[in-house]
Amino acid sequence: MLRDRIRYPRLLEKLATADEAAALIEDGMTIGMSGFTRAGEAKAVPMALAARARKHPLKITLMTGASLGNDLDKTLVEAHVLARRMPFQSDPTLRKAINAGEVMFIDQHLSETVELLRTRQLGPVDIAIVEAVAITENGGIVPTTSVGNSASFAILADKVIIELNLSQPITLEGLHDIYIPSKRPSRMPIPIVTPESRVGLPYIPIPPEKIAAIVVSEKLDSSSTILPPDDDTRAIASHLTDLLLHEVKHGRMGYDLQPLQAGIGTIANSVLHGFLDSPFHDLKMYSEVLQDSTFELIDAGKMTFASASSITLSAEMYQRVLPRLAEYKHHLLLRPQEISNHPEVIRRLGLISINTALEFDIYGNVNSTHVGGTHMMNGIGGSGDFARNAYLSVFVTKSIAKDGAISSVVPMVSHVDHTEHDVDILITEQGLADLRGLAPRERAALIIRNCVHPSYRDQLADYFRDALKRGGHTPHVLEEALSWHQAFRNGKTMLKA
Secondary structure, eight states, X not given: OHHXXXXXXXXXXXXXXXXXXXXXXXXXXXXXXXXXXXXXXXXHHHHHHHHHHHHSOOOEEEEOSSOOSTTHHHHHHHTTOEEEEESOOOXXXXXXXXXXXXXXXXXXXXXTHHHHHHTTSXXXXXXXXXXXXXXXXXXXXEEOSBOBTHHHHHHHSSEEEEEEETTSOGGGTTOBOBOOOOOSSXXXXXXXXXXXXXXXXXXXXXXXXXXXXXXXXXXXXXXXXXXXXXXXXXXXXXHHHHHHHHHHHTTSSOTTOXXXXXXXXXXXXXXXXXXXXXXXXXXXXXXXXXXXXXXXXXXXXXXXXXXXXXXXXXXXHXXXXXXXXXXXXXXXXXXXXXXXXXXXXXXXXXXXXXEEOSEEETTSOEEOSEETTTEEOSOOTTHHHHHHHOSEEEEEOOSEEGGGTEESEESSOSSOSBOGGGOOEEEETTEEEEOTTOOHHHHHHHHHHHHSOHHHHHHHHHHHHHHHHHOSSSOOXXXXXXXHHHHHHHHSOOSOO
16 A cells, blocks of 8 residues: 555665654754644644653744644644744634734734745745645645645755645545746746646655655544534525526626635525525635535535635535545536635636625625634634735624623724735624625615614614714724723623613
């Protein structure tokens, strides 16, 4: 089996244990590791590194594509391995360490990390650790269920450690399209003109002599924890369907729509699920992550092709998809995240971008990252890459949280990730606000009327009325603009008595 997977014979000499590979990592190094939204991360070497650090302390800077599975971030934090982490995470233990100032977290647009590495504004990467399903006859690395930043990490690193995961099906080979942009300032256009455009190689090209160790592993990806659609997410999906039908009616698109992008998580996945019961057909996707809803749409004959950077599924969907991967392959493509999230390509393809907000304000500014304005949740991820460059930028959220103690629509967001200039549509289960072509005062009136939960609608209308008395292009009562957040911090509710 190993010879079937390691087809460059001299690399068989590089087989090592996880402990031996982890011993190559030294204190102070910058490590680039595969992994994107709990998919395709290296699994054995990080655990071995954590075990070593408990006896012989060391600190590293860890770069990945996005979040990791298998409790890797948790384990590395508890072993005090992480000094710095970028560009995205979703682990509660790491989140706590970040907010306590114990781990320095750099929150970045997911298209930017390797651009900064390539121009030596970050780094350098000392060692890349990449999960692979195979190594080709010329030493190329065939990734597993994600590409993320793995290709550029491997190309830019001094040394590469490969985790050859025998539990990942060999049918993954051929699913990837590895394209690296040419150098600035004379960079050629990225030649992707449809989601199914194949423009690169099916493996990561590196000199075989860079491979310092090959560790055999068999641990599966962590499954996602998304919840099934509920009444609120079904209502959000219905509002989105109505909007898109309006676009079709006015001749701005056909029933095949524009290519779709959706963020990771329960709400975005549920909203995509809503397309199953819509009149739309022959859909295509150009996104970051392929979730359960993608495969449900393919199985239903609603979606013909999906391009992304990773596949992240629930346990049930993994059992359904992986054995049939050969059947799905002609519908799928996995790319480096700097390509899946590249502004040039997003703008060219004209995406309908659907992402989740923590909160938004009456003028359309969106907070995706910070609870109460100060505490990091997960990170901006790719939402900024897509929102600013999409044909139609949509943000969705439930109108209340914490059993009604928090309104997701507030006078002023406590942290801004996406300004009003990058937001076209806001949707809650209460309704939809189409902000295109509206001035700030018009946006506020529409958002309050259509998107706010009834428990907070009068309260927010009172704020806006008082703000109008102060005047201005974007009226605010500055001394009260964040009072809702202060009220929740002090009394555990934003509702006025």
